Amino acid sequence: MVGSLRKGNKGEEVMLSGWVHRRRDLGGLVFVDLRDRTGLLQLSFGPEDTDEQSLAAAHRLGSEDVIQVEGEVVLRPPEARNSELATGDVEVRVRRLTVLNGARTPAIPVHLGQGEELPSEELRLRNRHLDLRRTKLRDNLELRHRLVLAVRNYLDREGFLEIETPILTRPTPEGARDYIVPSRVHPGEFYALPQSPQIYKQILMAAGYDRYFQIARCFRDEDLRADRQPEFTQIDVEASFVEPDDIFAWIEGLVEVLCEAGGLEGPDSFSRVTYAEALERFGTDRPDLRFDLTIEDWTSALGDSESRILRGAVEGGGRIRGVRVPAGAELSRRQIEELEGLAKAEGAPGLLWLKRSSGEATGPLARFLPESGLGRIGVEDGDLALVAAGEDRVTGPALGAVLAPAGRLTRRPQVRQHAWLWVTDFPLFHEDEGTGALVPGHHPFVLPHPEDLDRLEEDPLAVRSLAYDLVYNGAELGSGSIRIHDPELQRTILNALGLQGEEIDRKFGFLLEALGSGAPPHGGIALGVDRIAKDFVGASSLRDVIAFPKTTAARALFEGAPAPVTSGELEALQLESRGHRAAGGDDPASAGSA
RNA sequence: GGGGCUGUAGCUCAGUUGGUUAGAGUGCCGGUCUGUCACACCGGAGGCCGCGGGUUCGAGUCCCGUCAGCCCCGCCA
Numbered sequence: 001m002v003g004s005l006r007k008g009n010k011g012e013e014v015m016l017s018g019w020v021h022r023r024r025d026l027g028g029l030v031f032v033d034l035r036d037r038t039g040l041l042q043l044s045f046g047p048e049d050t051d052e053q054s055l056a057a058a059h060r061l062g063s064e065d066v067i068q069v070e071g072e073v074v075l076r077p078p079e080a081r082n083s084e085l086a087t088g089d090v091e092v093r094v095r096r097l098t099v100l101n102g103a104r105t106p107a108i109p110v111h112l113g114q115g116e117e118l119p120s121e122e123l124r125l126r127n128r129h130l131d132l133r134r135t136k137l138r139d140n141l142e143l144r145h146r147l148v149l150a151v152r153n154y155l156d157r158e159g160f161l162e163i164e165t166p167i168l169t170r171p172t173p174e175g176a177r178d179y180i181v182p183s184r185v186h187p188g189e190f191y192a193l194p195q196s197p198q199i200y201k202q203i204l205m206a207a208g209y210d211r212y213f214q215i216a217r218c219f220r221d222e223d224l225r226a227d228r229q230p231e232f233t234q235i236d237v238e239a240s241f242v243e244p245d246d247i248f249a250w251i252e253g254l255v256e257v258l259c260e261a262g263g264l265e266g267p268d269s270f271s272r273v274t275y276a277e278a279l280e281r282f283g284t285d286r287p288d289l290r291f292d293l294t295i296e297d298w299t300s301a302l303g304d305s306e307s308r309i310l311r312g313a314v315e316g317g318g319r320i321r322g323v324r325v326p327a328g329a330e331l332s333r334r335q336i337e338e339l340e341g342l343a344k345a346e347g348a349p350g351l352l353w354l355k356r357s358s359g360e361a362t363g364p365l366a367r368f369l370p371e372s373g374l375g376r377i378g379v380e381d382g383d384l385a386l387v388a389a390g391e392d393r394v395t396g397p398a399l400g401a402v403l404a405p406a407g408r409l410t411r412r413p414q415v416r417q418h419a420w421l422w423v424t425d426f427p428l429f430h431e432d433e434g435t436g437a438l439v440p441g442h443h444p445f446v447l448p449h450p451e452d453l454d455r456l457e458e459d460p461l462a463v464r465s466l467a468y469d470l471v472y473n474g475a476e477l478g479s480g481s482i483r484i485h486d487p488e489l490q491r492t493i494l495n496a497l498g499l500q501g502e503e504i505d506r507k508f509g510f511l512l513e514a515l516g517s518g519a520p521p522h523g524g525i526a527l528g529v530d531r532i533a534k535d536f537v538g539a540s541s542l543r544d545v546i547a548f549p550k551t552t553a554a555r556a557l558f559e560g561a562p563a564p565v566t567s568g569e570l571e572a573l574q575l576e577s578r579g580h581r582a583a584g585g586d587d588p589a590s591a592g593s594a
Numbered sequence: 595g596g597g598g599c600u601g602u603a604g605c606u607c608a609g610u611u612g613g614u615u616a617g618a619g620u621g622c623c624g625g626u627c628u629g630u631c632a633c634a635c636c637g638g639a640g641g642c643c644g645c646g647g648g649u650u651c652g653a654g655u656c657c658c659g660u661c662a663g664c665c666c667c668g669c670c671a
Contacts, residue, residue, distance in 0.1 A: 024629095024630045025630090025633085026627060026628060026629070026633070026634090027628070028628035029627095029628045030628095031629080031633085044629080044630090047628085062622090082631060084631085105604065106621090107605080109604090111632090113619095114632060116620075116632085117606050118606090120600090121663065121664065122663045122664085123663095125663085172671085173671095176669085177669085220670060222669055222670040223595095224670095345666095440671050445671095446671095497671095552663075552664065552665085553663085557663090
């Protein structure tokens with residue numbers, strides 16, 4: 001293939017096909033960089049080698065024309081080798097050129113010159129067939145392929161069976177908004193696209209398929225972000241007769257395999273913290289452990305200081321918490337204000353701080369802190385202390401937001417490049433801030449922590465669960481739990497979530513039926529393939545690891561989805577549209593641009 | 595649903611205090627060129643300044659609305 005020719009292929013007669021990446025026409029000689037999926041190769045055309053017709057055609061070649069050439073692999077003259085090209089020592093002297101298909105001038109460039117900017121994302125998405133020709137995207141998709149292949153092989157070796165579950169499913173009452181699909185056969189009834197295969201995989205467990213996985217497409221009709229697409233792919237895993245440790249062991253092995261496939265240094269360790277610990281020490285349930293900065297409780301050390309802010313916070317029932325940033329004294333005032341801005345964005349009124357350098361303390365906090373106080377919070381010469389006071393729900397996120405950025409700003413080496421960890425014991429329920437109702441922390445099928453079962457009634461918000469997250473460098477890459485296998489307990493939880501008997505049977509009867517028919521204890525996890533691929537290739541958006549992604553408005557710009565349907569189609573479904581674009585033609589392009 | 599940024603040639607961008615003929619690089623078209631590789635050189639074409647309205651003697655520039663893309667909040671069991 002094009003990208004694989006080397007010195008050793010010298011003298012070989014080859015026939016190659018590909019795209020004209022670039023043409024350099026010297027008049028007598030023509031050079032063309034031929035491109036295919038495997039790389040670039042220089043072709044040369046000249047009167048000594050190339051037949052007359054082909055030479056004439058070579059002069060007329062344009063970018064992205066599809067051609068086929070026959071010729072001989074030769075070594076380039078020594079002074080004309082290109083060390084930046086894998087194939088740069090050789091070229092193919094073309095005898096015969098066939099233009100398989102001409103290309104109009106590309107709407108966006110496939111080849112970018114040095115320092116040339118990418119076209120706008122909108123044009124890249126509108127011309128996805130061209131954008132996907134770029135090496136970067138091709139490499140991204142290839143890596144993604146290798147990751148998924150490694151996952152399949154690994155889970156197969158571990159005895160897991162890949163089983164497909166339906167895309168047309170039952171609408172679910174809770175969770176994200178469903179994508180809805182009308183049924184023609186049953187007017188007025190609807191399928192939903194799965195938000196995840198959660199219930200199906202539990203039923204598979206009940207059916208005795210004790211190790212299941214699926215590279216599963218999931219759909220959620222919610223607003224998008226850089227790390228959120230309306231359809232996304234999960235490595236969905238479930239196993240019977242397991243405890244969290246079994247899942248952790250499998251997934252840790254999986255992560256190693258992924259790192260190997262992705263050319264990433266494998267994890268040297270997997271940390272574990274409970275949810276409560278994570279909030280206390282890192283102010284978030286997905287800590288970034290690349291810097292070993294933590295939040296400390298300085299209430300007793302600083303609570304008796306003269307500072308009105310600090311004392312007021314403590315008297316109001318809050319705590320004083322802070323972060324010691326080793327070598328942080330080198331930060332400029334401006335950098336510290338930057339950090340304070342991050343804390344404010346999380347709702348804190350501000351940060352108090354002090355620097356200690358050359359034996360002297362400076363900063364707003366300095367005048368409230370005698371030397372002894374510095375010792376009490378462990379601030380050494382060269383350090384910076386950042387302090388927030390008040391309620392935990394404010395100070396936690398505020399200080400948490402500052403941890404990694406502070407570490408980055410000091411430019412001390414990261415403690416580790418790849419920080420993998422498990423966050424465990426998530427709360428079973430949250431409180432809906434609007435209504436005060438209980439909502440599931442993860443989903444309604446999570447097993448309560450056995451030690452907390454007796455608090456289910458009197459203090460449900462304090463009940464922990466056997467739910468866990470896989471976190472990598474501060475990003476949640478996976479989430480799972482041990483599930484409830486006892487139908488009575490499941491009913492109790494659904495009750496607590498505000499569902500009544502008849503409603504439970506209607507919506508979850510099939511699950512309860514399966515649980516009551518001899519379902520084994522089981523649990524699992526789902527990992528986000530798109531996010532993993534994004535992190536592994538260092539992309540800033542999921543769109544760079546998805547061949548045909550949606551925009552932030554959930555549109556597909558290339559093919560123009562969603563699109564209006566004809567009134568006939570609506571009629572067949574016995575639907576009426578109140579949208580102002582209803583019942584248009586069936587031309588998909590008409591929907592894309594307004 | 596809310597906030598922010600962006601929208602000028604095929605592409606990437608500049609465009610002064612609101613001023614008369616809207617520029618650059620690249621791509622494209624034509625020409626010269628036998629060792630280029632961001633080929634070089636000469637010449638040329640190419641504009642609904644996103645769209646609609648307003649202010650003004652005059653709008654790419656100011657105001658309002660709208661559409662699209664991106665980022666964030668809400669939302670994402």
